[in-house]
Amino acid sequence: MITAEDLLFLKKMGLMGGLNGQVLVSSQKLAESLKMSPMTVSRRLSSLEKENYIVRSVRPDGQYVAVTRLGEDALKREYADYKKLFEDNSGTLLIEGEVISGLGEGRYYVSIPGYVDQFRKKLGFGPYPGTLNLKIDPFSVSVRKRAELHSWVDIEGFQADDRTFGSAKCLPCRINGYKCAIIVPGRSHYPDDVIEVISEVKLREKMNLEDGNRVKVEVCIR
Template identity: 55%
Template sequence: MVVAEDLQCLKSIALMGGMDGPVSISTQKLGAELGISPQTASRRLISLEGQGLISRTIRPDGQFVTITATGEEELRTEYAAYQRIFEEGEQAYQLQGELISGLGEGRYYVSIAGYVDQFRERLGIDPFPGTFNVRLSPASVETRRKLAGLDWTAIEGFTDHDRTFGGAKGLRCTIAGYDCAIIVPGRSHYPDDIIEIISGTGLRRALELKDGDPVTIEVKRE
């Protein structure tokens, strides 16, 4: 868990432009922004780097800092928490994309008891063999990033027959009224515009879809 002081430092770096790429930041400037000494600011940067929330490069013209994807997700999680505090009622997110074929791994992984049992118990889904894969539109890629701060369900890693299987996280959603869940492996190999979905129904057949057909995914936040 990121401590409050580090999170405040991460926010300041973002406001200085660190979300957009390498930004020149001195410990004196950062310390002044946070109301702390340059030495303490240096320790904050070291801590953020150690947690993988920023990357740093030292050049002859100064120190350049970039917020990593992990750091961005941490900020989005904090943002979503404030949304839950100040926004009332239910909020729905809608993702638009097109159906694509996966790499064939989904059918294998959703057949493994260690995963299937957790999908049933934690997500309420007895998964159909295989995953439903969607390539998101550019606008929906940004919407997907907002989902990082929602309450995802942890899928624990486990060992079976001397083989270790990694953890994942799942988020309930619906497609055309069918209950589904977005699954993100702990070590995802897919780019940001691709998502994997499990469902208790073979959605391709039930919805008569083929690769390239439009798909709408709805995620509700209470």
């Protein structure tokens, strides 16, 4: 569970340039800016690195730090909470694209009980054992990034049968009235213009979809 102090550090790293790549960080200067002891700062950085919120490397000229995708996601969720406090975010965002044959990364998640149980509990539906892949329009890429500031559902990693299963995150949505969710594996290889959707039904069959057909994805933000 990420703490308020963790978020403070991630925000500081991001403002220093750590969201755009590695940035040179002096523990002493960071301690002064955060009004903490260098020892506290060093422990916090080690903890963030262990939890995969940041990566660090030591070079002859000093320590370099970068915020990972997991750390960036934590900051986005915090940002979304503040947006809910100060802005009217109710409404529906529309993402449009064409059906494609995909890598099937999400298919893996809907075939394992430890994930399926979480989908039922957190998303409100048991997913069909397959996914729908969409290549979204250029305009929808920016809409998707806006949608990602809202309502992500974390699917936790776990251990079973002496194996470790990684985490994922889902963005609840609807397609043609069916309950769905955009799923992003913890280590996704998809570009920004490709999304993978899990659903309560086999969408290709229910909507008579083939590669190249147009689909609209409704993301309700609140």
